[in-house]
Amino acid sequence: MIFSTLDIVGTIAFAISGSLVAIKKKFDFFGVLIIALATSLGGGTLRDLLIGNTPVTWLTNLQTFYIVIASSFIAMFFRRRLSVFSTSLFLFDTIGIGIFTIVGIEKALTVDLDPVICILLGTITACFGGVTRDILCNEIPVIFRKEIYATACIVGGIMFFILKFLSVNSDLIYIATAATIILIRILAVKYKWAYPQIKE
Amino acid sequence: MIFSTLDIVGTIAFAISGSLVAIKKKFDFFGVLIIALATSLGGGTLRDLLIGNTPVTWLTNLQTFYIVIASSFIAMFFRRRLSVFSTSLFLFDTIGIGIFTIVGIEKALTVDLDPVICILLGTITACFGGVTRDILCNEIPVIFRKEIYATACIVGGIMFFILKFLSVNSDLIYIATAATIILIRILAVKYKWAYPQIKE
């Protein structure tokens, strides 16, 4: 129950984040919809392909498709109220990765993969939609920007399995994992946490 | 019968369109072949992966592979006769999307997907080869250019299901669908039909 709600909230968050980037890039109406779809569905699609879960989820569940389209229309309509653009984008993108990390880990667990691989697939699910969005919009992919990004998902994933090992209730695991990821991401941007560059 | 003929014609059209873009970009002989393959096979490959139809079609049907290679050689040989470059490119690309939308819808129907998803997969089959071609050649992807493009495939797809619902003969459905897509595309370029840009 809480799981399918999470999936929907993450989908909406990424659809809005994709729409905002496309609007900023002055794409037309149809281009905004395509970027919203790519951002929301990209991570889950790559995960489903890698684990062999085909037809991929959104092909057999029209609800997801309609949620993305509706969220994108809402973002286009209220684009001026989402006034401080980069703050709105950061907010929705951060909620998206926090939630989709959990979704990715849970899907990976259904095919009995090793926890290390589950965390990797959770991170891919969370990050690949945003990477696709940025490549299509000709921005530097989020994952290669200065502040810590994918690492937040990895730390959240480790938290997930520690709590699971301690037999914590799964709703609590979800909340703690998403909160960890979102908090790390906020602190990383606020305090400019970054990895050292490898000097040649 | 008419269906497999359509598939071959669409493959030839996209192989030529890919070769023309690569020739214009001054790629070498081998680069032209790669772009021809990516343009012809890209859309069908993504569709097959998404619906789980693996090994993907062209791996088990060598005929398609040879048709692409032969079409690409012909395009290289007759490149000067295909004199007004952008007109030839537009022509072959338009035939390609008109036909591949139908191919994509029919393949999606074989796995019993919802008509909305079938139309989406038809559009992906038609458009993704050209998108791959443009990304590899460092052009703005067709789907993000000003004139209406993917929308032609969507309208054609809707036409397909209306006629199917009316129990029209399938050969007639194919002809009407392809003609609709090609006509919309021609009119869109001629009269500069475009979606409104979403102002920030």
Added chain:
Amino acid sequence: MIFSTLDIVGTIAFAISGSLVAIKKKFDFFGVLIIALATSLGGGTLRDLLIGNTPVTWLTNLQTFYIVIASSFIAMFFRRRLSVFSTSLFLFDTIGIGIFTIVGIEKALTVDLDPVICILLGTITACFGGVTRDILCNEIPVIFRKEIYATACIVGGIMFFILKFLSVNSDLIYIATAATIILIRILAVKYKWAYPQIKE
């Protein structure tokens, strides 16, 4: 036996080649790891997806994942000893494609594909990791650069099937195939072998 050793050596070679390009591009610590993973796993992942071998190999074999991470750390640590950068990169990339062509062909043979398609899949396995590396690092993909590259894999693949047809011992086939590819690649760079450009 020799086959799984080859797979490991190829993985290490590509992990180092990816790390070197990322270090040169001044990526941070985490970015170097991502590029190493994409370079080592990209080709095999695309091959596994195309033939429907899912979950893809590295998801169920953690060893590969740890080898890539370890190789990338070693490359970062010894980056100054790998002093003549472009020579080291060329060396590791060439070993990688020589070996991964064989790995790709053998995997394609397990699903009974035609030799022509097996050679194509061997070439994709060998080249796609480097192409992904170059796209993510914003370099011109190796496959589109001047000197002969993918052709070396194709010639090696033809050699593979000629020797197989002659019932040569499989260890000998592996050595001869990899040696052919590596030799062609070295000669191509040394003597600037290139295909003719197709003039518009």
